[in-house]
Amino acid sequence: MELRATGDLGVVIEREAGSAQIVNTSKPAMLSRIEGLGDLSHASVVFSRDQRYAYVFGRDGGLTKIDLLRDEIVKRVVQAGNSIGGAISQDGKIIAVSNYTPGGVKLFDADTLEQLAEIPAVYGEDNQLSKVVGLVDAPGQRFVCSLFEGNEIWLIDAKNPRQPQVQKFQSIGKQPYDALLTPDGHYYLAGLFGEKGLALLDLWQPELGVKHILQDYGKDDEQTPVYKMPHLEGWTVAGDWLLVPAVGRHEVLVIDKRDWSLAKRIPVAGQPVFVMSRPDGRQVWVNFAFPDNQNVQVIDVKDFSVVKTLQPGKAVMHMEFTPRGEAVWLAVRDEDRVMLYDTETLSETARLPAQKPSGIFFSNRANQLGL
Amino acid sequence: MELRATGDLGVVIEREAGSAQIVNTSKPAMLSRIEGLGDLSHASVVFSRDQRYAYVFGRDGGLTKIDLLRDEIVKRVVQAGNSIGGAISQDGKIIAVSNYTPGGVKLFDADTLEQLAEIPAVYGEDNQLSKVVGLVDAPGQRFVCSLFEGNEIWLIDAKNPRQPQVQKFQSIGKQPYDALLTPDGHYYLAGLFGEKGLALLDLWQPELGVKHILQDYGKDDEQTPVYKMPHLEGWTVAGDWLLVPAVGRHEVLVIDKRDWSLAKRIPVAGQPVFVMSRPDGRQVWVNFAFPDNQNVQVIDVKDFSVVKTLQPGKAVMHMEFTPRGEAVWLAVRDEDRVMLYDTETLSETARLPAQKPSGIFFSNRANQLGL
Numbered sequence: 001m002e003l004r005a006t007g008d009l010g011v012v013i014e015r016e017a018g019s020a021q022i023v024n025t026s027k028p029a030m031l032s033r034i035e036g037l038g039d040l041s042h043a044s045v046v047f048s049r050d051q052r053y054a055y056v057f058g059r060d061g062g063l064t065k066i067d068l069l070r071d072e073i074v075k076r077v078v079q080a081g082n083s084i085g086g087a088i089s090q091d092g093k094i095i096a097v098s099n100y101t102p103g104g105v106k107l108f109d110a111d112t113l114e115q116l117a118e119i120p121a122v123y124g125e126d127n128q129l130s131k132v133v134g135l136v137d138a139p140g141q142r143f144v145c146s147l148f149e150g151n152e153i154w155l156i157d158a159k160n161p162r163q164p165q166v167q168k169f170q171s172i173g174k175q176p177y178d179a180l181l182t183p184d185g186h187y188y189l190a191g192l193f194g195e196k197g198l199a200l201l202d203l204w205q206p207e208l209g210v211k212h213i214l215q216d217y218g219k220d221d222e223q224t225p226v227y228k229m230p231h232l233e234g235w236t237v238a239g240d241w242l243l244v245p246a247v248g249r250h251e252v253l254v255i256d257k258r259d260w261s262l263a264k265r266i267p268v269a270g271q272p273v274f275v276m277s278r279p280d281g282r283q284v285w286v287n288f289a290f291p292d293n294q295n296v297q298v299i300d301v302k303d304f305s306v307v308k309t310l311q312p313g314k315a316v317m318h319m320e321f322t323p324r325g326e327a328v329w330l331a332v333r334d335e336d337r338v339m340l341y342d343t344e345t346l347s348e349t350a351r352l353p354a355q356k357p358s359g360i361f362f363s364n365r366a367n368q369l370g371l
Numbered sequence: 372m373e374l375r376a377t378g379d380l381g382v383v384i385e386r387e388a389g390s391a392q393i394v395n396t397s398k399p400a401m402l403s404r405i406e407g408l409g410d411l412s413h414a415s416v417v418f419s420r421d422q423r424y425a426y427v428f429g430r431d432g433g434l435t436k437i438d439l440l441r442d443e444i445v446k447r448v449v450q451a452g453n454s455i456g457g458a459i460s461q462d463g464k465i466i467a468v469s470n471y472t473p474g475g476v477k478l479f480d481a482d483t484l485e486q487l488a489e490i491p492a493v494y495g496e497d498n499q500l501s502k503v504v505g506l507v508d509a510p511g512q513r514f515v516c517s518l519f520e521g522n523e524i525w526l527i528d529a530k531n532p533r534q535p536q537v538q539k540f541q542s543i544g545k546q547p548y549d550a551l552l553t554p555d556g557h558y559y560l561a562g563l564f565g566e567k568g569l570a571l572l573d574l575w576q577p578e579l580g581v582k583h584i585l586q587d588y589g590k591d592d593e594q595t596p597v598y599k600m601p602h603l604e605g606w607t608v609a610g611d612w613l614l615v616p617a618v619g620r621h622e623v624l625v626i627d628k629r630d631w632s633l634a635k636r637i638p639v640a641g642q643p644v645f646v647m648s649r650p651d652g653r654q655v656w657v658n659f660a661f662p663d664n665q666n667v668q669v670i671d672v673k674d675f676s677v678v679k680t681l682q683p684g685k686a687v688m689h690m691e692f693t694p695r696g697e698a699v700w701l702a703v704r705d706e707d708r709v710m711l712y713d714t715e716t717l718s719e720t721a722r723l724p725a726q727k728p729s730g731i732f733f734s735n736r737a738n739q740l741g742l
Binding site: 003005006007008024026047048049050051052068069070090091092139140141184185186204205239240258279280281282302323324325326344363364366367368369 | 374376377378379397418419420421422423439440441461462463510511512555556557575576610611629650651652653673694695696697715734735737738739740
């Protein structure tokens with residue numbers, strides 16, 4: 001068996017087939033295909049600390065651990081009825097999954113997938129269960145998540161993963177539908193579905209509680225039908241700026257991170273879905289909801305101008321930059337291919353066959369906070 | 372042979388023995404020792420894109436490629452008489468080395484270590500050769516370096532590595548002695564030995580030329596003898612702030628990155644050498660020059676207070692954080708050990724034997740710009 005290092009590996013989700021490709025990004029190629037991963041709608045992936053294993057979270061509650069060196073499934077558990085995403089702890093030892101049904105968070109041993117704790121998302125006087133969204137890892141062996149019906153943000157201390165401690169922030173705004181952590185682990189931002197604005201928690205000063213910001217931004221602004229609710233993991237931080245897809249508008253919003261004010265609106269070619277920063281923060285790439293999802297636009301952060309409109313093919317679903325940003329991979333679902341672009345020349349450099357690819361995840365995510 | 376992933380590996384330089392340990396950071400341990408690396412004074416290390424190989428730059432001009440999976444030297448070349456450091460290109464295909472004797476930069480194929488180009492550091496009307504310092508990689512397959520005697524900054528485009536193109540910035544200030552690139556690849560800063568202040572090049576707008584900043588800071592401020600000139604790779608960016616060891620003072624300087632003004636001076640326990648940010652930017656750890664090098668101090672970036680003074684042992688030479696910052700490894704030279712601390716509790720968690728350890732480098736550096 002040829003020795004394989006793990007720094008330049010990735011996983012491409014093939015949603016309809018319930019499979020995933022293991023890929024290499026140095027000499028772009030598929031290394032293998034892993035099948036039997038269940039319902040991969042909205043699938044997301046995190047990586048083990050050593051970058052040997054990928055954990056795939058499926059919509060059907062499936063949690064699958066894939067060995068990137070042996071090209072095989074190590075273990076698969078169906079841990080809930082309806083799952084929405086997951087995260088891995090700072091030390092790499094705990095996998096957390098957020099579930100819609102039954103609503104809550106479960107913690108698993110990253111080695112064995114043994115369940116360590118279950119945290120039902122109870123809220124209100126009747127102890128109802130809420131859907132859980134926006135789950136991310138945070139420094140200090142913590143996780144943060146939001147309760148959609150509960151209107152709460154929870155800060156989960158998992159230092160003792162069999163007895164996690166939960167700090168609850170209540171009445172943070174109506175129906176948080178997704179959230180993100182800034183890449184430095186400093187701020188947690190939840191988007192609100194039931195009212196305008198965002199909920200902001202400063203993890204350096206949680207004692208200050210949750211603030212309401214950007215109260216002019218949000219659902220009531222809608223001018224066109226919302227074909228796809230943008231997920232906040234498609235938001236991006238580029239230097240001093242937070243770039244956000246405007247819900248229901250053909251705009252990317254630029255927010256000044258110093259005071260959380262709206263600095264600029266950038267007109268774009270459709271309703272943005274993912275707004276992703278090149279690792280150095282100089283460029284931001286944007287893809288779009290149907291019927292404009294054949295487009296990808298590139299924004300130069302220097303002056304927030306759109307410098308290029310690409311048409312890679314039908315249904316560009318996701319984008320992932322190589323670790324140091326010299327290339328970007330695009331999942332072009334309806335063309336059954338992944339396309340690679342040089343981010344300096346903005347020209348295509350390769351294309352790889354894939355079955356209805358939806359998500360692309362590279363192993364350097366193992367080193368990043370807040371995913 | 373047991374399969375080994377490469378995401379949690381590292382190299383510990385054992386300077387006097389001319390050897391290096393390959394270590395694992397998930398289950399802290401030495402995996403192997405590689406000998407025969409020559410003079411490792413001031414040795415530095417970069418990693419291949421796949422994190423399989425470490426390239427060790429020795430003071431004697433030696434460039435050694437180590438296989439972290441097979442625990443062996445793949446190739447070693449002595450490429451100059453006196454070398455000061457190196458870098459790896461954004462795409463991982465080119466190794467650049469900066470040399471004192473003869474002064475210049477050489478480019479090598481990262482696979483084979485074949486020399487691709489030699490760029491003599493000529494300056495002035497007589498085509499004298501300058502020492503080259505402060506060599507870093509930059510986005511766009513570029514390198515940046517400074518000429519100590521030449522008073523120049525060079526921006527090297529290595530897209531065609533056999534015929535690199537050099538853009539020269541002249542009269543940038545007297546005797547640049549070291550430099551850094553901000554982690555986003557945006558700004559290149561060179562410290563000046565021959566005058567006060569720093570030279571600043573905005574790589575997003577190189578046409579603006581090199582600016583002179585912080586003209587009140589620098590060599591003339593010295594109040595105590597300088598035992599060790601801090602190297603700028605010991606500077607750090609934490610959020611909006613640049614933290615800098617004050618030359619010859621018992622202070623860490625805090626510079627506001629928005630306008631490059633001096634925001635604060637933090638009194639510390641000696642002359643700082645390395646000022647290193649935890650990956651999330653919340654903490655900064657500082658070690659010191661002789662005779663205070665038994666101390667390490669931890670600064671909380673929230674309010675720039677010193678929250679802890681540790682005494683790990685005699686001669687703490689270097690510090691390296693694990694990729695997501697839950698732990699830090701300290702090289703304690705005169706105690707012949709590496710010590711590990713939990714960055715949340717600030718308490719020791721492990722110690723590993725090492726022969727006069729000097730530098731520690733983890734494989735996630737493969738993913739970072741500007742090293």
